[in-house]
Amino acid sequence: MTESVDEETFQSLLNVVERFTQDELIPAERLVEDTDEVPDNIIHAMRDLGLFGLSIPRVYGGLGLSLSQEARVMFELGRAASAFRSVIGTNVGIGSQGLIMDGTDAQKCEWLPRLAAGTAIASFALTEPDAGSDAASIRTSAKRDGDIYIISGSKRYITNAPRATVFTLMARTGPPGSGAAGISAFAVPAGTPGITLGAPDRKMGQRGTKTCDIYFDNVRVPANTLIGGVEGQGFKTAMKVLDRGRINIAASAIGAARRLIDESIAYASQRRQFNKPISEFQLVQAMIADSYTEYYAGKSMVMDAATVYDAQGAAPLQAASAKYFCTEAVGRIADRAVQIHGGAGYMAEYPVERIYRDVRLLRIYEGTSQIQQLVIAKRLLRDAAERTGQ
Numbered sequence: 001m002t003e004s005v006d007e008e009t010f011q012s013l014l015n016v017v018e019r020f021t022q023d024e025l026i027p028a029e030r031l032v033e034d035t036d037e038v039p040d041n042i043i044h045a046m047r048d049l050g051l052f053g054l055s056i057p058r059v060y061g062g063l064g065l066s067l068s069q070e071a072r073v074m075f076e077l078g079r080a081a082s083a084f085r086s087v088i089g090t091n092v093g094i095g096s097q098g099l100i101m102d103g104t105d106a107q108k109c110e111w112l113p114r115l116a117a118g119t120a121i122a123s124f125a126l127t128e129p130d131a132g133s134d135a136a137s138i139r140t141s142a143k144r145d146g147d148i149y150i151i152s153g154s155k156r157y158i159t160n161a162p163r164a165t166v167f168t169l170m171a172r173t174g175p176p177g178s179g180a181a182g183i184s185a186f187a188v189p190a191g192t193p194g195i196t197l198g199a200p201d202r203k204m205g206q207r208g209t210k211t212c213d214i215y216f217d218n219v220r221v222p223a224n225t226l227i228g229g230v231e232g233q234g235f236k237t238a239m240k241v242l243d244r245g246r247i248n249i250a251a252s253a254i255g256a257a258r259r260l261i262d263e264s265i266a267y268a269s270q271r272r273q274f275n276k277p278i279s280e281f282q283l284v285q286a287m288i289a290d291s292y293t294e295y296y297a298g299k300s301m302v303m304d305a306a307t308v309y310d311a312q313g314a315a316p317l318q319a320a321s322a323k324y325f326c327t328e329a330v331g332r333i334a335d336r337a338v339q340i341h342g343g344a345g346y347m348a349e350y351p352v353e354r355i356y357r358d359v360r361l362l363r364i365y366e367g368t369s370q371i372q373q374l375v376i377a378k379r380l381l382r383d384a385a386e387r388t389g390q
């Protein structure tokens, strides 16, 4: 069983997050879109609310939510622009979880209290220019030299790299071509000499999120930065982190889906054509109904996947299925929302235009839809083979 907070305390937190999303985040969306920055006062408010530490155990100063509770928070935060979630996203998910799952006590004590407080930012560095879906082919190397490692290579499209205090870095400690077994995970302080950042990425959407390349040029780090102190475990750490992260992404997709449906209903109710609100036309109603049905199916999947995760500490099949379904569904829901808005839906003054672009990334990062399909099929086929002894 994962840690959780009692339902009453959790409900108060959820109410606060709901009000914060409605009163602070949604009104700031236009500013984020125009400036490509999340305002400092919002980042401070997120710290004060404890949002950076949602998933970090209480013993390290976090809120210690279960994944089911974290998902319910994401349903709310996901209603607002992706940039807000991204500020806390790597501390809650892929940046911190490698340390939480596999770090030594000393590594947890060093990083988790600051990550929970939001005074340090963790960023997950796996993807490389030539290693995306094929994560086991990474080439960034970490060579042991006495009591240090020397790291060389580069990472690509790394979320929150420009804000990072520490990188959860996957690098090859085994020989070239050693595959998954030759990969180790490190907690590398971002200020270490030899680390430089690329120019900020210019993206289709998700303005206000910060991504860029990272270059490691003979970066010397103490051997105690090796997560868990054991070489060759980094690929498994990364996969476990991604399994969990995929449920969080699916929950965010559901938050965005809810927002798109709400925007569609509001617009359809006030927009009049043929002398009546377009919400009275059955073809518009059909689009709203299809979107709600997919939203509801996806939300149920997220809650089930998170419940399995909380009970068993892993839910790779459910996580991949929920991520696959919810992120594809929100793409369809965004498309219908634009359609319901007609010409207005193509205009930047309506939120659905931005959300349509923002949610496109959900089908790609933390494993494309096609990778989720592979994970799902591989697990089912392997389980079947084990049952039949083939």
Ligand code: COS
Residues within 6 Å of the ligand: 126, 127, 132, 133, 134, 135, 136, 180, 235, 236, 239, 240, 242, 243, 316, 365, 366, 367, 368, 371, 374, 375
């Ligand atoms: N949890 C724990 N261990 C896992 C695991 C998981 N979910 N998935 C794989 N492993 C282990 C395997 O058990 C295997 O260990 P053993 O050799 O000891 O049995 C090892 O890792 C290698 O597994 P496998 O051979 O299945 O790895 P593949 O190279 O075939 O890769 C995929 C599998 C494609 C699923 C993986 O590379 C992947 O998820 N790619 C997408 C990466 C991604 O999401 N990138 C986004 C970057 S972050 S924004």
